[in-house]
Amino acid sequence: MGGSAFNSLPSGSFPRIPPPVYKDLKARLSPALDRLYEYVAVPIEDPEKTDHGDLDFIVCTPRNARNLPETETDTDTAVNVPHNQVQVALGAIHSIVEDGARTSNFAVLVERGAWSSSGCSEEEERAREAVESGEIFYQVDVHVCADKDDWDRVVYFHSYGDLGMIQGLVTRNVGLVLGVNGLKYPNPPHPTLILNQDFDRISIFFGWSSERRNAGFTSRQQIFEWVIESRFFDPKSFRTSGQGISRVKAQRTMYSDFVVWVNARSESTDMEEVKHRQERVRKEALIEFGRLEEVENYMREFEARKILKTTFNGSVVKGWTELGNNWRGVKVVMDMVRERHGGEEGLLQIYLLEGEEGLKERVMKAFQESGLSS
CATH class of the missing domain: 3.30.460 (Beta Polymerase; domain 2)
Incomplete structure (x- = not known):
């Protein structure tokens, strides 16, 4: 207003x-x-x-x-x-x-x-x-x-009324996010990744004709039909509400009209199929925009960091060295290992390449050289 x-x-x-x-x-x-x-x-x-x-x-x-x-x-x-x-x-x-x-x-x-x-x-x-x-x-x-x-x-996303938000609804259905800053890959609790900010490139990926859009629309009906030309629109798995889909203010009449229009064409939703489809499209998007290796490496390191916390800690090192309640000695050994091998990042790389045995080998070597083993 x-x-x-x-x-x-x-x-x-x-x-x-x-x-x-x-x-x-x-x-x-x-x-x-x-x-x-x-x-x-x-x-x-x-x-x-x-x-x-x-x-x-x-x-x-x-x-x-x-x-x-x-x-x-x-x-x-x-x-x-x-x-x-x-x-x-x-x-x-x-x-x-x-x-x-x-x-x-x-x-x-x-x-x-x-x-x-x-x-x-x-x-x-x-x-x-x-x-x-x-x-x-x-x-x-x-x-x-x-x-x-x-x-x-900004001009693209806010043109044709609520069209940008409607396109965003299509992307939400396949586990991605489209906004004024481009196409994003949400991966909670991890940081969101911006896949691409070129709306022409994004449109190609989704199967939206930029040529048709640039020619102009004379009715909402034309806009709605253009939206569902996306190769990722599937009436069997399209949702307009529920988990992952934000509620929109009632005064967004064009968006509301689209919801009514598309719901009349949608079929019963199989949530398992929705989940599998999202996984497929999300991976396809990472491949299309050249980010798959980056995300896979990030996730591999993230999981390794979690495991490292359970593998290289005081209790584990105490068990390996049999230092009993000599926690000061445990700390001395752990500090030696960190200093020699590049801190937590270095230990992470050892774990990724050699696993738990690689960490234990470094710990035991430091233990022997610390004088605490005698």
Whole structure:
């Protein structure tokens, strides 16, 4: 809902914006931001959206930053045009600003009679009647991106309404995560791995035609049909809720419409088949994006570290050396082994190559040389 950022203004100050008014507003304000930023875009709208809560601009690379001496270019200057310049360019009266690669909100006053040129005079009057002062505003959000690559991803993911979130639902079904930062490989409790950030490459992997998407959609039906063209969409195992799938706010009407639409085409879900399918696709994704060896090595080392904790510890070393309750002696031996063999990392490599026997051999050698064996 437009205006949600401006709690200090009266309720109703930010009416829903009719599509013709929204189109004219976008055409009027885009050139103003073009003069400040090298890259400016408004994500393509949901083709069936009946009104708009606000106008979202995605921007990056201030035009004046490239003209500044390197010594005068700090992080904020390189990313943000000064907020007061943006406010003046938009003709905003109020603002809530954020530095860095974040979103700032601007309240732009609707001049009386402004909607008449768009054929929406009656809607404007009704909106003004809902506010005691009669003053109404547009909320204009300016999301600043860190660089051109970030800008490309944000514009892609937020185009066509909830399409990015719907694509994310498809990826969740096969055990992956798609978001504004690209395709990720979740592997809890381990760190999440970013597989790829190029949406064209990701689309090829999933079987989504970028050519068809770039040609444009004229209805939600077309968008939904494009989504299920993915080679990983299977009506026998597709879920719209449950473990691993986040709940989405009810006002996401396009997403909600997709859930209803796809559920009517889905069949009963075999959870065992879902699990096996996720395993297959997750491995395929690692292979496709060249990360399989990295993940396998990481998991092998992770498991080895767990085993190492149960193999190289005071109790085990005490048993090998038969030092009884001489815990100080046990510590001396363990410290000698660590120092000689590169600490925990070195011991891990010994364990990976030679197993428990390799560790025991080093321990017993240190024990003999420590003088504690006599």
